[in-house]
Each structure stands twice: as structure tokens, then as C-alpha cells.
Amino acid sequence: MGMEKYRIDQSQGLEFGLYSLGDHLSNPHTGERISAQQRLKELVESAKLADQAGIDFFSVGESHQEYFTTQAHSVVLSAIAQATEKIKIGSSSTILSTSDPVRVFEDFATIDLISNGRAEIIAGRASRIGLFELLGYDVRDYEELFEEKFELLLQINENEVVNWSGDFRAPLRNAKVLPRPKEGSMPIWRAVGGTPTSAVKAGFQGVPMALAMLGGPVSHFKTSIDTYRQALTQVGYNPTDFPVATTGFFYTAETTQQALREYYPHINEGMKRTNGRGFAKQLFAQGADKRSVMLVGSPQEIIEKILYQHEQFGHQRYMAQLEFGGVPFDKIMKNIEIIGTEIIPAIRKYTAKK
């Protein structure tokens, strides 16, 4: 079967993507915060630049709370679909637990048609749970809400006519969920946090995994990826049919020192606002080490680290979180330029499967 179903062509090498949580925070270097409207415009603009730079994937996530601006992430992605030509677009992630899978599928199938077959869904369970109250769900159903809705979403994706019943939604009787994506179905990934337990769930379900890596050693995340592939094998799937994506903090500048200096305040202040705790300098300093997953450094160091991670993980896509915590647009542009001219050519050269 291979990974065609997920639109992954390994002869092109490791894919490079950008992702945004859609956070709306002030730039800690200046204390200024752009308007929500400006932030949205810059997101669409970043996607355009990424497309032109040859970046493979661009995604936007949903968060329903203060300091975020992409609550309606599928609407933002629709604007990006219209503004771009070749780049694949997706969610990072869609919080399926508090949405109706039928509506999610309708939205993303529509984006797939508008974008001429470039849309993907990465579905997750939410790391912040304020949205349960806002949208009228009980956080005590956190686990079951996601599992049930995710199963339904996968069914809708695979079958044009669906018969289904469950606990959290009215049953579907010979339901046709339309429109269909360009190729009939589209790639749907499961977003997985740091623990191997959720990786096992992705494996048992036979879906591709997008693994979040905020910080820590490469070896730690390798365990999750190995566990995922073992789980796939255990239930009779072939791991070579399922792509793995990793995500993490990314920032590049001329020297590693400069990259650390420019990016640290964004991460520290951004984490304080959105998670209530800053990012310890000690941990951030360790992030510069080759064995750490964080990609903050000079272009050369980043290339070496991506190749090391690829050797360890054998993954198909890396997704960079470049613009967290109010990184100004001129720096985003600069980073995209370096990714396109220096980083991607090097990693493709070494990871393309002949």
C-alpha cells in the first residue's frame, strides 16, 4: 500500500512543515501586540511565503481562550487554501472532542476541494480544557468524547454512506456526508502528546501520528515512535504504510547564540501566558544540544539536528513551530527564507529515498 493514501512521497525526502497554534501574544522584546486582524493577515501571508519557499505543509490549530485568535481555524485554513498553490494545509490540531465530526469533515472536505486536494486533518484532544465549558461539554467525558468522535470521523472519511450510533451524537442512518474530498478521502492524523500511551492508541487505530515535542531528549520521543509502530504491527498493520510527523519549537538565526537570544523571550513569555509557567533557562540552554529535540540554532546546526532526528525516528514530516509568543513578522519572513534556501535543500538531499 505505501504512504500514498496520506499523500506522502518518500522519494522526495523528509517533509518540512510550519504550524501555528494561532496564539495572539505580545512581542516580549517590544511589549507590543498586533491586532487580531493583523495577526490573521500575517498568518495567511506566512502561508503564502511558505508556499513560495517550497515548504511542504502549513497548519493552524484551534484554541478557545484568551491570547489566541484562530478559534475558527477551518475558516483561516480556507483563506490559506485560496491564497496558496502547492503547499499542503491542515489543522494542528482540530479539537474533535468538542465538535461534530460531520461538520468537521464537511469543512475540511470543502477546503480540500478549494485547495485542489491539499487538505489534511490532525485531530487532537486539547491540552487546555476551557473549551469544554464554553462549548457545552463535560470534561469528565474528555477521553470518550475524543475516541468516539475520532472513530466516527474515520468512518466518514472511508465511507460515502455511513450508518453509525454512539453516545455523544445523534445516530446516522444511511447518511451521505458531502462534499467528498478530491480523491474521495483525505489524510487524517492523530495528534499525540508526550506519553507512549497515546502513541499506542494511534497505532491500534491504524492512523498516522503527529507527535508533539516541546523539549527533552530525542531518545525520549523515539520510545513513543517505536511504541506506535509496535502497536501498528500488533494489530496487523504494516508500519511502512503509516507516516509519522514530529512537531517542535524552531528558530534560526545567523549563529546559535543569536537564535537562542532572540527566541527565548518569546517561548518564556508565551508559555507563561498560555500555560502559567515560563520555560526554564536551564532547559532551554540544553535545547541547543544535538541530542535535544528543540531546533533553535544556526541553519547548519538545525540541518544536523534534523538529520540526526531523522536517523533516529525515520519520520516523514517535521513541523516547526516558528511563530509562537509574538515573533514579529520580519523574523518569520527571514526564517522562512532560510528554511527554503538552506535547510530544505540540505535535508532533502540526505533524506530522499532513491
Add this chain to the structure above:
Amino acid sequence: MKIVGLSGSIVGSKTRTAMNYLSKEISEKYPEVEFNLIDLADYNIQFSDGRNYLEYEGDTGFVTKQIMEADAIIIGTPIFQASIPATLKNIFDLLPEKSFRDKIVSIIVTAGSPKHYLIVEQQLKPILSYMKAQVVQSYVFIEEKDFYRKEIINDDIIFRFQRLVEDTVVLTETYMNIRKAKEEEYDF
């Protein structure tokens, strides 16, 4: 320097009495310290349901944010059924892992019997260590017989309060300086 005093029970008066002595000692000796006494009896705190502490509203949100913003926390606790009260444990459960990283925590205990003297060692300190607190090792252990009508009548306890406050402030200051020096070394 921000210090929060946390009176960990919603019943009885002894822990609160002890915390009043503590407040007085801090405000007299260290008027520059920003000290807030949180008596859980004055607040309506919900049980932890696993959300991020920033997402709690009302009293629960207020108390968790006060604690997270403090440089040092002085915990006052009675002993119930040979352990800390559920109200205090709930505060720990409301906070994230490693919440006490870079914070100094000191302890005052009120107990009905000297037989409870190891409860702090065996039950409270392991929680504080797990949450990465810098714990002031000596604590003030106050028994039933040290109180008379909401006053402390044992002078030894008063001396212990003085030492606890001094140790807490000195350690907090020292720790803040160590951190500052270390952070400057990073050059980012």
C-alpha cells in the same frame, strides 16, 4: 519578595492562630516583604478536576494564582487522622507538576499530640519535594498544650517562629540571587 502564608484547614482555630503570629513576625521584622495570608476557611475552593490552574475561576483561581506568583510559601497545617487535611492536599492537586520549582517552602504544624511529629517528614515533605520546592528543613511543631484561648503560651514556640521567618527570608533572598547570577550566565 512575595511570601504567601497558607493556612491549610477550614476548621478549628489553632493553625490560624499560629499563622497570625507568623504574619505579625514577618510584618514587624521584614516590612519590605509583600506578605499575604490565605486562610482556606475564608475561601470557597473547588476540587481539582485536572485543568490548568489558569482556567479556574473565582476563589480557586485567585488562590492558585497567588501561590504560583509567590517566591516563598509558608504552609500552616493541622494534623487530621494522622495526615494533612484534604483541603491542603487539594491545593497541591490544583497546581501543576513542579509548581514549587524556584520557590522556598516552610512549614508550621499544629497537632493534638506529640505522636504526630513525624507526619511532616513522612507525608508533607515528600509532596513538597516532588513539586520541586526548596524546603526549609526545620519546621515549627506546635502542640495542643502550647495554646491557651487563641494565644501561644510557650515561649519556645515564639523563638521557633522567629527562626523560621528569618530562615525563610534569608533562604529566599539567597536563592533569588543564585538564580539571577545563574540566569545571567546563559547570555540569552
